[in-house]
Amino acid sequence: MSVQREIDEAELRQHVGRIVEGIRAKDLEGLKRLYTADVVSFDVEPPLQHVGIAAKLENWVNAFRLFEEVAYEVRDLHLTVGDEVAFGHCFGRLSGTLRNGTTTRGMWVRGTFGFRKTGDGWLIAHDQVSVPFDITTGRGVTDLEP
Numbered sequence: 001m002s003v004q005r006e007i008d009e010a011e012l013r014q015h016v017g018r019i020v021e022g023i024r025a026k027d028l029e030g031l032k033r034l035y036t037a038d039v040v041s042f043d044v045e046p047p048l049q050h051v052g053i054a055a056k057l058e059n060w061v062n063a064f065r066l067f068e069e070v071a072y073e074v075r076d077l078h079l080t081v082g083d084e085v086a087f088g089h090c091f092g093r094l095s096g097t098l099r100n101g102t103t104t105r106g107m108w109v110r111g112t113f114g115f116r117k118t119g120d121g122w123l124i125a126h127d128q129v130s131v132p133f134d135i136t137t138g139r140g141v142t143d144l145e146p
Contacts, residue, residue: 008081008122012088012115015122016077023072023094026064028057035124036116042128044109056127063094070096074111075146086115086122091146092129107131107142 001009015034022031032053041050043059050056064070077090095106114126131140 005081008086008117009079012079012081012086012122013077015115015124016074016088016090016113020072020074023060023070026060026067026070028060028064031060032057036118039124040126042130044129044131066098068097068099068101070094071106075108084117086117088113088115108145 018030019034021027022034035053035056037053038051039053039056041056041059042048043050045059045062050059071094073093073095075091075093077088079086079088089110089112091108092111093106093108095104097103109129109131112126112128113124115122116125131142132144133140
């Protein structure tokens with residue numbers, strides 16, 4: 001791996017770390033700086049796709065409304081880095097204390113990121129979050145762990 005690729009991979013890992021920090025702090029402005037303005041997101045909430053930074057942030061607003069305290073963790077982050085684009089995949093889990101006082105362990109989801117190198121550094125241009133589903137029932141399987 002070239003020195004530049006190692007530098008870029010380290011920056012991307014820090015970027016994902018900033019996502020975790022932003023979620024834990026419910027910092028919408030901080031999260032906004034991590035995405036391209038035209039980000040396309042395939043999240044677990046309807047609709048099928050969310051286009052643009054406002055739509056992406058609205059997903060976080062909806063999640064943050066549910067939580068008094070929120071935690072987020074990432075496991076098994078793998079990255080492939082090119083000169084101007086990169087992609088990564090991992091497992092992520094949103095958990096914490098809900099506004100009603102209930103503690104939730106959350107569920108593990110599969111996450112995929114598409115990054116684009118810009119004048120402002122690496123930004124997320126695409127993300128996708130999913131859960132596996134039981135093909136016989138059509139229901140998501142949310143009790144799996146990595």
